[in-house]
Each structure stands twice: as C-alpha cells, then as structure tokens.
Amino acid sequence: MTDIAQPVPTPRKPWYRLSLTTWILIGLVVGGFIGWIQPEWGNKVYFLRDIFLNLIKSIIAPLVFSTLVVGIAGGGDLKKVGRMGAKALIYFEIVTTLALFIGLAVVNLTKPGVGVTLAAPVTSTVQQIEANHPKTLVETLVHIFPASVVDAMVRGDVLQIVAFSVLFAMAVSAIGEKGKPILRAMESLSQIMFRFTSYVMMFAPIGVGASMAHTIGTQGLGVLVNLGKLVGSLYLALILFIVFVLGAVAVLFRVPIAKFLKAVREPATIAFATTSSESALPKAMEVMERLGVPPRIVGFVMPTGYSFNLDGSTLYLALAAVFVAQAAEATTGQHMGFGQQIVMLLTLMVTSKGVAAVPRASLVILLATLNSFLPGNLGPIGVAVIFGVDELMDMARTSVNVIGNCLATCVVARWEGEFDDARARVFGTAEEARLDLAEGEPAFARSAEMGD
Numbered sequence: 166m167t168d169i170a171q172p173v174p175t176p177r178k179p180w181y182r183l184s185l186t187t188w189i190l191i192g193l194v195v196g197g198f199i200g201w202i203q204p205e206w207g208n209k210v211y212f213l214r215d216i217f218l219n220l221i222k223s224i225i226a227p228l229v230f231s232t233l234v235v236g237i238a239g240g241g242d243l244k245k246v247g248r249m250g251a252k253a254l255i256y257f258e259i260v261t262t263l264a265l266f267i268g269l270a271v272v273n274l275t276k277p278g279v280g281v282t283l284a285a286p287v288t289s290t291v292q293q294i295e296a297n298h299p300k301t302l303v304e305t306l307v308h309i310f311p312a313s314v315v316d317a318m319v320r321g322d323v324l325q326i327v328a329f330s331v332l333f334a335m336a337v338s339a340i341g342e343k344g345k346p347i348l349r350a351m352e353s354l355s356q357i358m359f360r361f362t363s364y365v366m367m368f369a370p371i372g373v374g375a376s377m378a379h380t381i382g383t384q385g386l387g388v389l390v391n392l393g394k395l396v397g398s399l400y401l402a403l404i405l406f407i408v409f410v411l412g413a414v415a416v417l418f419r420v421p422i423a424k425f426l427k428a429v430r431e432p433a434t435i436a437f438a439t440t441s442s443e444s445a446l447p448k449a450m451e452v453m454e455r456l457g458v459p460p461r462i463v464g465f466v467m468p469t470g471y472s473f474n475l476d477g478s479t480l481y482l483a484l485a486a487v488f489v490a491q492a493a494e495a496t497t498g499q500h501m502g503f504g505q506q507i508v509m510l511l512t513l514m515v516t517s518k519g520v521a522a523v524p525r526a527s528l529v530i531l532l533a534t535l536n537s538f539l540p541g542n543l544g545p546i547g548v549a550v551i552f553g554v555d556e557l558m559d560m561a562r563t564s565v566n567v568i569g570n571c572l573a574t575c576v577v578a579r580w581e582g583e584f585d586d587a588r589a590r591v592f593g594t595a596e597e598a599r600l601d602l603a604e605g606e607p608a609f610a611r612s613a614e615m616g617d
Contacts, residue, residue, distance in 0.1 A: 186431045188370040193438055196374030200381030207382025210375040217372025218439065220365045224358055224447045226318035229468050230330045231355040232450065236461020237334035238348050245581070246331060246465070252580050253466045256573060257474040263410050264476045265510050268483030271402035273506075277394040278491025281550065321443065323468040331465065355460070359608035362447040366431075373438030380556055392554045395488055399558050402480055403565050411476075411572055418579040420572065424592045428452040429571045437564040440556060442471055445567045453571055455601075455609050456592050457585030458578040466577050470570035477565030478527045481558060482513050485531050486538075489547030493539050501538070509538055527562070528555065 183191075200207030237246055272278075309328050311317040317325035337344035415422050432445035432452065439445075446467070453463045486509055490501040501509075512534050528548060535544030551558075578584040591597045601610035 185366055185369065186434060189373055189431065189434050189438065192370035192372075192374030193377050193434075196377035196438075197381050199374075200378035200383075204382035207378035207380075211379040213375035214372050214379065214439065217365070217368055217375075218441060218444055220368065221441075221444045221447060222321050224362055224365065225321055225323065225443060226326055227354060228358040228362070228447055228450065229323060229326050229464060230318075230333075231351045231358060232460050232464035233327065233330035234334040234337060234351040235348065235355055236459060236464050237331060238337040238344065238351075239461075245461075246335070249462060249465060249577060249581060250469075253469060253573065253577050254473065256576055256580075257470065260410065260414070260476055260569065260573075261474060261479045262514065264406055264480040265483045265513060267406050267410065268402050268480040269487065269506060269510060271398055271405065272484045272487040272491075273503075275394065275398040275401070276491055277392075277398045278488040278494075280495075281392075281488075281492040323443075323446075324472050327465065327468045356606060356608045358447070359451050360611065362451060363608065363612055366448060369435055372444075373435060376439050380560075392550070395485075395551070396554050396557055398488075399481060399484055400561055402484055403477060403561050406476065406480055407565065407568065411569060414572060414576060418576045420575045420579065420584075421586075421589045424456060424589050425572070425575065427593055428456045429568050432567050432571070433564045436567040437560045440559040440563050442563055442566050442570075446471070449567055449571055451609070451612065453574045455588070455597065455612070456575070457588035458574045459583050459585075462578045462581065462583065463574050466574045467570050470573050471566075474570055474573055475527075475566050476569035477562030479513070480565070481527060481562045482531055482534070483510060485551055486513065486534055489531075489535055489544070489551070490539065492547060492550070493543045496543065497540060505538070509534060512537065527559075528552070 196207070199210075309324055311322070311325035311329055314326070314329040317329065337347050412422075414420075415425065429449070429452065432449035435448065436442055436445040450463050450467055453467065454460055487501070487506055490506075490509075494500055513530065528551075531551075532544055532548050535547055538544075539547070575584060588597075588600065591600060598610045601607070
C-alpha cells in the first residue's frame with residue numbers, strides 16, 4: 166500500500182501581505198466611510214469604479230471564447246456538449262423555482278409591504294424602465310445566435326459569445342490536425358487572459374471602494390429607515406436560500422464546501438460591492454477551474470447561467486412583487502390570495518427567462534408582471550418606491566447570483582463524472598501552484614502563490 170500524498174499547507178504569509186479578498190473588504194469599509202462623512206467625495210471618485218468595470222468587460226469576450234474552444238475542441242467528444250447543456254438547464258430550472266418559492270414564503274411571513282403607502286410619483290427612471298420589455302421565448306432564441314460575433318464581443322453579450330464559441334470549437338475539432346494551431350493559440354490566450362485578470366484584480370479594492378463610496382454618498386444610511394423591513398426580508402430570504410438550497414445541493418453532489426467557500430469569497434465580494442455579475446465573471450471562472458471543474462464546463466455553464474440561473478434575482482422578483490401587492494392592498498382594498506400569488510410566480514418563471522441584454526433586467530420583469538396583476542398605476546408607483554433601496558438589494562442578489570453560478574459548474578461537473586477531487590483537495594495550498602506549473606498553467610500558479 167502506498168501512502169496517499171497529503172496537500173502541503175500554504176506557508177503563513179507575513180502579516181503585511183494581505184490577500185486580495187482582505188484588501189477588497191478594506192476597500193469596502195473605507196469607501197463606505199468616505200461616502201458617509203463626505204458624500205460629495207463619494208460621487209467624485211465614482212469614475213474609478215467605471216474604470217474597473219471597463220477593464221473587467223474587456224476580459225470577458227476573449228476569456229469565454231478561448232476557454233470554451235479549448236474545453237470543447239480539446240475534449241474530443243462533442244456529444245458531451247449537448248448532454249452538459251441539457252443537465253445545466255434542468256438544474257437551472259429546479260434551483261430558480263426553489264428560489265421563487267423561498268421568496269414567496271419569506272415575504273408572506275414578514276409582510277414588509279403592510280403599512281407602506283403607494284403615493285410616490287412615477288420617476289423618470291421608472292418611465293425609462295417601462296420603455297424596455299422582457300423578451301418573448303422566440304425573441305430569446307433568436308437573440309442567442311449572433312449576426313456578427315464582433316458586434317457581440319463589442320457589446321459584451323455573453324450568451325451570443327457562448328453560442329458562437331461552441332459552434333467554432335466544434336468546427337475546430339471536426340477538421341482534426343488542421344485545427345491544432347488554433348487550439349494551441351486558444352490555450353495560450355486563455356492563460357494570458359487569466360494572468361490579465363490577476364493584473365486587473367489589483368485595482369479591485371480601489372474600484373469596489375469607489376463603488377461603495379458612491380452608493381452610501383448617494384443613497385445615505387437614512388434610506389433604510391422606511392424600507393428597512395423590505396431590505397431585511399430580502400437578505401433573510403437569500404441567507405435561507407444559500408443555507409438550505411445551495412447547501413443541500415452542495416452536500417447532495419459532494420461538493421467540498423470549505424474549499425468552495427474559499428474559492429467563491431473573492432468573486433462574491435466583488436459582485437456585492439459593484440452590483441455587477443460581469444465584474445466577478447473572470448475571477449469566478451478562474452477559481453472554478455482551479456477548484457477542479459473542467460474548462461469546457463466552466464466556459465459553458467457559467468456564462469449561460471448569467472441569463473438562465475439568476476438565483477438571487479429570481480428570489481428578489483418574487484419577494485418584491487408580493488411586497489408591492491401588500492402595499493397596494495391599502496389603496497385597493499383587494500387582498501392578493503395565495504392562489505393569485507402562485508399564478509404570479511408562474512408568470513415570473515416564464516418572463517424571467519427573457520432578461521438577457523435587457524437594461525435593469527430585474528426591474529423590467531417586475532414592472533411587466535405587476536402591470537398584469539395590479540390595477541391602474543400601482544405597478545409603476547410600487548417600482549418607484551422600491552427603486553430607492555434597489556441598489557442595496559442589488560448588492561445581495563448579485564452576490565448570490567455569482568455563488569449560484571459557481572455552484573452550478575461544480576454540480577454539472579460532478580453530474581458528468583468529471584469533477585477533479587484531487588485538484589479540489591489542494592486548492593489554496595502550496596501544492597496547487599506546483600500542480601499548475603506541471604500542467605502548464607502559469608496564470609493559475611501565480612494566483613495560488615499569491616493566495617488569491
């Protein structure tokens with residue numbers, strides 16, 4: 166019997182060499198403090214957040230494209246792509262449905278809308294939201310396939326990039342030896358983009374600090390007084406969802422929970438601070454590959470999940486819709502019973518699938534649904550009331566979206582029998598960097614050495 170090699174623990178770093186996650190948390194606290202004591206400073210430094218997001222957006226298209234091409238064309242079995250896609254969609258539908266019902270249960274338990282008056286004017290922002298509309302099923306299907314991949318990359322349309330990348334990878338694989346130079350180039354490009362990501366992440370503490378300074382400087386802490394119960398209800402529902410749904414999924418599919426939490430802490434923190442799932446996508450893809458999920462699964466499941474697996478946003482929709490219905494009851498005298506709420510949930514399940522590339526997607530879906538179930542102008546007024554604290558709620562739901570999509574990659578990898586437990590065991594240890602170098606992945610080795 167040979168002894169099984171144990172992971173080598175990461176040497177303790179000097180106290181002054183903090184991890185990137187720690188620096189991001191420091192940026193959050195400092196930014197929030199600046200926004201509180203000097204709101205005008207918080208607004209003036211907002212451009213730093215835009216710089217960070219622009220840098221992140223420049224990574225997404227080449228990273229998703231190269232990762233998918235390497236994962237699919239290098240895998241050799243094209244039948245796996247269709248099977249993986251079907252499993253991912255089944256998982257997305259089950260989990261988002263559970264998110265809807267948890268939102269419904271919490272909002273009926275806490276009743277945050279009772280006593281709220283729907284007397285706010287319809288703001289110009291809500292009028293702009295009304296001008297948008299969720300895509301129908303046919304429009305969504307047509308939208309998936311780009312007329313120009315260059316245009317899709319310029320706009321950062323992840324779903325269209327995924328569709329083109331899958332077809333391109335299949336073509337590279339089909340021509341055999343002639344496609345090998347492209348495959349090698351894509352392998353190099355993916356590693357370059359992961360290293361590029363590590364450079365951009367050095368700016369993350371400043372970017373998220375500026376974002377938090379702007380949020381506190383613009384919204385103020387007083388915004389929580391009137392609608393604090395709504396915000397609290399959402400955070401409670403999201404915590405319950407993470408613990409009882411995502412936690413149960415992780416146990417069921419034997420995902421190493423401690424390692425998973427260590428992997429997602431950084432992308433989840435970035436998403437929380439910037440209220441942008443895109444800002445966390447490159448880092449989330451990197452840490453999931455390092456955790457043991459094959460590149461083709463990461464490259465396909467995670468970007469696709471940004472349109473079809475919005476766990477946090479779906480839960481928010483159920484909670485916010487019933488909140489407005491509760492507030493409208495004082496005006497109309499009509500109580501929305503549980504049966505009507507279920508019908509509204511079913512409507513949300515359908516319409517929430519058409520949010521790809523729709524500005525302020527969650528609010529667009531919420532407004533469209535409320536207009537179908539509430540009389541008069543109460544739907545837009547309800548959205549106007551929520552809008553005051555929407556950014557505070559957006560932080561939490563975006564962070565949960567990222568955690569849910571990271572877990573989805575692990576689930577599909579385990580379902581496919583391709584989750585690498587050996588790599589998961591060494592995640593975050595000195596052994597990981599040696600393994601990355603041995604496998605020709607210097608970008609991952611660098612991140613492992615830095616403890617990020």
